[in-house]
Amino acid sequence: MSEAVLGTRIALVGNPNSGKTALFNALTGARQKVANYPGVTVERKEGVVLTPGGRRVSVLDLPGTYSLRARSPDEAVTRDVVLGRLAGESLPEILVCVADATNLRLVLRLALELKSVGRPMVLALNMFDIAERQGIRIDLKGLSGALGVPVVTTVAVRKRGLNDLLSQVDALAAGQGATASLWHEPTAVELRQAHREAERIMRTYVKPPLRPDTWTGRLDGLLLHPVVGTAILMLILFLMFQAVFSWATPVMDLIDAGFTWLGQAVAHYMPPGLLQSFIADGLIAGVGSVVVFLPQILILFFFIILLEDFGYMARAAFLMDRLMGVAGLHGRAFIPLLSSFACAIPGIMSARVIDNKRDRLTTILVAPLTTCSARIPVYTLIIAAFIPHRTVWGFANLQGLVMFGLYAAGISSALIVAFIVRKLIWRSASEPFLIELPAYKVPDPKNVARGVLLRGQIFLKRAGTIIASMMVLIWFLSSFPAAPAGASGPAIDYSFAGMIGHFIHPLLAPIGFTWQMAVALIPGMAAREVAVGALGTVYAVSGAGGGGMLAATLAHQWPLATALSFLAWYVFAPQCMSTLAVVRRETGGWLWPVVMFSYMLALAYVAAFIVFHTAALLAA
């Protein structure tokens, strides 16, 4: 292949829900690369496709937008790429405007706006099969003439029309190049003009559906019903959590066993010493403790992507908007907070769907308060050790009740903190809630699978980089300096972590923590559940015998007030370096991670203090 035809770059631009990503997947198949745009954490998806003309084309999937006037970081990327303003990103030679053929009104206006950029462009009427089924008649020639760009029809999920689209790309690439961009931010007057123009084109070349989609209206009658719809949303959430926690468990146990085995194998075949400890306790145990959450993350994203593709997420935002609004949050904050129940990291990353910076920051700040799954091992250990297995009120299990209470404490504190931030600190009305409710569509299994796998890959990549390096740091702190010869206590006691633990213990004594707990909190910074293993280490009990032995030791060593205080601490404490690292990346600085760390620490301390002293008083 010659160099001359190698570099053609096209970018897909379109409204949200236009099937743009499905078209991208259909075009590029498995040949895609996902990265971040430099400086921002907006995902950059690029793939390669070969045209009928033998041209190697790189395809960029840009975030969906209604306009080039960007409002969110995602939309800013679309604008900057299209206008060639993004540093390190070369200007795409050809724009592909992707439209939902059943919903053309807004995209026609966007297409007119895109034309002013001066790039050669082709309009792809996607989901054309649905338009045909509904009896929408589109005069393609007329439409193409009116817009002054070639128009093709595609059905991304059936891979139909892809060759037509690529042939047009060939033709455009061979034709005259770009003209100077005349784009500027349209004023309200210009927007109205463009709308009138789009409206005129619509009336002339698009005949309304003979058999309009009635399913969306009928489903909305149920799903948006104030009472029934809310009940269905709760049911969906309930099922989701059931799935996340019960389906994932066997696989998680398997992964856990696998990493334990790997660690033991290394310990067995390598001479004992620093390198062995580094690989087995630092790397393998560290990465393992994060990878173990992969099944939960995959299941969670399976549901989120399924609901998103079905068109339900906008409805969930509609139903939750007012409730979230009470706490000063935006309806769209619902999805990030939901994801945070599995892990705050995907939750914080998905806060990108929120346009307004303050709304987004508030959501990011409170996301780690929702009970992520890394807290579960800690909760389970303490509950098993201290809360009697007893039935209360005739039906409820006391242990389950405490677990529920911890979840409730997490979510309500998230809402209260959001309320305080939005109402007292940033005293301003929040971002307008203005969203399109897309027509319901049957999700395409291949696209759902690809989306889920992509999330898994991104998570693993992070586990392999940021999180692993954090783990190694924590391992270093817990292993150096080594215990002196003939030392009686556990080795961690003599390490930096031990020193820090002893040093901070006086601060933690008022909340009833023992020095062993203070020491365990240091490795617990790597990930919350690591504290369980660390407690095992400091109390010199093998973690291999399951939690049972450790639970028995703790039940013997700690007063109940201490145990409850520890639980209260874990509801709030910023015990997760990875979360802080992700917040730094998402917010572009250390300010917000520091704010988050400080406020969560303060909350944890106050909560543990109150719980400890109340419990001690009641016990006395």
Added chain:
Amino acid sequence: MRHFQRLSELRKGDRGLIKGIAPEGHDGPGEIGHDELERRLLEMGFVEGARFHVLHEGLVGRDPIALRLDDMRVALRRREARAILIERDTTP
């Protein structure tokens, strides 16, 4: 100029025609301001002459509202709906 009703005053089942965008008191601290709100509403299709039908209301305070706007569906809060001038169909 005629006095138009605002979209925020309508209830489920009401239909009518969009007559204009006139933000009022949407420029408090931290808010996006009148010009920006007007443009966003326009970009979402709230343009003079568009037909609408209020389909659903939220649980708390009947807020937000979901409507059919020409051939698409949109949801917004009553607060933003207050910026939209409408003419309600009198015959059901």
